[in-house]
Amino acid sequence: MSEPPQTRTGPRPPRRPDTPVRAVRRSLATRMALMATVAGVILIVVLLNAVNSRIANAVYEDRKDTVLVDAWERVTIAQQAFDDSSATTTDEVTSVVEDEVADIRQSSSGAGVVGVVMKRSPQESAPQIINDVSTGEVPLSLVSDELRDKVADGADGKQYYEWVTIPDTAGEVPGLVVGSRVSLPVAGTYEMYIVYSLAPEERVIERTTQTVFIAGTGFLLILILGVWALTWRVLIPIRRTSLAAQRLAAGRLNERLVVQGDDEIAALSRSFNDMAASLESQIEAWENLSKVEKLFVSDVSHELRTPLASIRLASEQIWAAREEIEDPFAARSVEILMREVDRFEEMLSDLLEISRIDSGRVQLRAEDADLVAVLRGVLDLVAVHIEAKGSEIRVDAPAEPVVAEVDTTRVERILRNLVVNALEHAEGSPIDITVAAGEDSVAVRVRDHGVGMSPDVVKKVFDRFYRADPSRRRTLGGTGLGLSISLEDASLHGGTITAWGWPADGASFLLVLPRSLGPGGAPGTYTLPGPLDVVPDDAPGVARAATRRGGAAGEASAAPGGTLAPAPASRRSEVVRESGQQADARDGEQAAGPRRVTVVGPGDAPSARTPEDSGGRGRSEGRR
Incomplete structure (x- = not known):
């Protein structure tokens, strides 16, 4: 859709309302605040990830050390019980293992144990075999084949662990599975896996993350307000300079800025004052010269009217008697004189008209x-x-x-x-x-x-x-x-x-x-x-x-x-x-x-025709 027409003169049309993009372009303080927002968001995201990662690593490492110590104690106590057992049949050994696994589960619940799993070692060849034993809360699939291979191939008395995800009523929580080899009566070597939950540590990390996020958001708000206020404060002299420049452009040549201090803003104010003073002096000089020129043209134009009137009167007298002039050169001179007097009078009229226009005394x-x-x-x-x-x-x-x-x-x-x-x-x-x-x-x-x-x-x-x-x-x-x-x-x-x-x-x-x-x-x-x-x-x-x-x-x-x-x-x-x-x-x-x-009447050819259309009249190139 085309824009509505505008008038040639009159008041200027109202300025279009600022869109968000125009507002950002027109305000340096807003752009600085926006840049601070973007930089702050990036900084907070990076900081949050870095802090969260370091805190999580530290918490999990400390928890791992504690878990390994606790698991070692549990496995040692269980091995001592197996060694002291007098079981000689498969059922008796199974009973001893189930009792020990249940005891570990019950006694270590405060330490974060959520399950115990007993599996026969792949390298064991004893004829007596008991079934795999586990607490009902932990699925056997938590013990991966990679961890079993490490435990089976490892040395006796060594611990091996693996980070896992444990199903929970509220979703999933991180966990740690610690595996060791134990010797059972009659049945031989088995693998004991103790599963620990890290839900408390996960809650600590979540609270820490929330705290860091809240602190970062507050820091971002303070940063944005601080940058905006600082930029606004720094731009006050620049706005004053801009307004002074506008007033100077509007014709107030005596406009000057107050100089305070010796910093860059003060240097800008001094430079502006020097420029304004130079412009004022030059414009005054040009105005004086223009006044002198206009006065000269006006005075000369008026002063020339009297001799021109005398010359015209004399030339008209000569022109009236031109029939009596016998010399053809003199007659031609009279014609040239009359033509040039007419031209001189036209030129003088133009100069007088320009003088009247410059003086502002023209009335329609x-x-x-x-x-x-x-x-x-x-x-x-x-x-x-x-x-x-x-x-x-x-x-x-x-x-x-x-x-x-x-x-x-x-x-x-x-x-x-x-x-x-x-x-x-x-x-x-x-x-x-x-x-x-x-x-x-x-x-x-x-x-x-x-x-x-x-x-x-x-x-x-x-x-x-x-x-x-x-x-x-x-x-x-x-x-x-x-x-x-x-x-x-x-x-x-x-x-x-x-x-x-x-x-x-x-x-x-x-x-x-x-x-x-x-x-x-x-x-x-x-x-x-x-x-x-x-x-x-x-x-x-x-x-x-x-x-x-x-x-x-x-x-x-x-x-x-x-x-x-x-x-x-x-x-x-x-x-x-x-x-x-x-x-x-x-x-x-x-x-x-x-x-x-x-x-040109209705139905005739348009008036805008070329010379060739009108008969091919030649023209020579040149400039007006």
């Missing part, structure tokens, strides 16, 4: 005007230049009036500058002028198919006195202030001028103005991107990003995506030309000479 004379009618008036004014340059002007305008609240004089000046600029660089190729209207804005696009502009030129085309190619000869005069003044006039309305161009593919200038001004003639607002796109339909794909938007601040931006189709023109629209005749007199006009200004 707002009225409702039809931009199509204003455009026709401008084309009438420059009709002589249109005929001289040989370019065909193709106007594409809607049938209904395009009415907006504007200062007609300033809008006429904007359109005249754009049209004259297009004539200067079209080199005889067609010029397409499109007028469109939106709900809250109106637009005029002037598109030529001449030498075009490079993207670098587009970025500077609204700068004062800028000439892309100083060696290029201008045939229609100009001071390099026309587009700058046009930009200022558009900004006074709350509008904008956008430029696009590409070498050898022509250039396009788009004027967008709000339909209504603000209270008291203040700049109006409109919804971006406006009713027209600055990039024409026939522009190369690679050139669609080479735009520049001129506004109140002259900022740069990319062209709006998508170009709206030009609005159709009315069949009743007048064909603007020097003779003032109507469009239905085409045949007579063709007989008299080529038509330079046409209106």
Whole structure:
């Protein structure tokens, strides 16, 4: 889903609510706390495993030593009983063994014994055999074959053990099986296995693990809070520096930081103060120089008006008597004098206008005007230049009036500058002028198919006195202030001028103005991107990003995506030309000479056509 349109001027839209990711990115203290959390969790897990492993090993080793000693005593007592027994038959031996096993089980329950198992040794060959004996609580499967092999192959009087898992009512608990060989009367060698439970030790280890986990969690919370508080405290001077930098950028050049101590933060504050002082002095110097320049331009412009008036009066007197001049060189000099006086007066008017704009004493004379009618008036004014340059002007305008609240004089000046600029660089190729209207804005696009502009030129085309190619000869005069003044006039309305161009593919200038001004003639607002796109339909794909938007601040931006189709023109629209005749007199006009200004009506071909489409007029490469 596309985002809602935004207005060109007015208050900035509210900032989007912070998501968790944006909050983490915007806060160094939060990132440090998060890093401390991750590091603390890893540390606690490692510490818990290490401590738990060491404690478990220590507890189990101590318990093993105790179990081995206890088992040795039990086996010794049982062997003594077997040696002292007078049993001579298998049943008597079985009875003695069962009694001894039961006695061991009952007497050693406090030591953790949960069962005793007696098995015949695999190497025993005596003919008398008694059955394997075990207490009912312990399954015979606890005694593994590996342990039996160790006991059978081991020496007499040696103990062998194995860690096992003992089934329990609550699950499973760790245990230890200790095996030794004993000699029975008549039956020979048997293996005695005593099974010990380590449930108490397991409970001790679990409590220890819980204690370590609780302590680690508390340590982690303290670590997180400590890191966050420390980071927050350390960042206070940095936040102050950031706020001071924002105030400095907003124009408060006297902004300074309080320097405390000699650490890195104090060095940062001193560096900021030095930078602010340097900026203040340089900006003051530039402002003073700018004031001197503006005052110089204003004074010179006003002072030149008096001698210019005298020169014009004298030149007009000479021009009125030009019929009496017999010398052809003198007559030619009079013509050049009048032309240059006109040009000088135009240049002086531009300088005076720039002076008035810089002084801030400009007031719009707002009225409702039809931009199509204003455009026709401008084309009438420059009709002589249109005929001289040989370019065909193709106007594409809607049938209904395009009415907006504007200062007609300033809008006429904007359109005249754009049209004259297009004539200067079209080199005889067609010029397409499109007028469109939106709900809250109106637009005029002037598109030529001449030498075009490079993207670098587009970025500077609204700068004062800028000439892309100083060696290029201008045939229609100009001071390099026309587009700058046009930009200022558009900004006074709350509008904008956008430029696009590409070498050898022509250039396009788009004027967008709000339909209504603000209270008291203040700049109006409109919804971006406006009713027209600055990039024409026939522009190369690679050139669609080479735009520049001129506004109140002259900022740069990319062209709006998508170009709206030009609005159709009315069949009743007048064909603007020097003779003032109507469009239905085409045949007579063709007989008299080529038509330079046409209106594109509904159903006709689009106005954005290349020079090749219009007859293959050649063009030379160059820059504006």
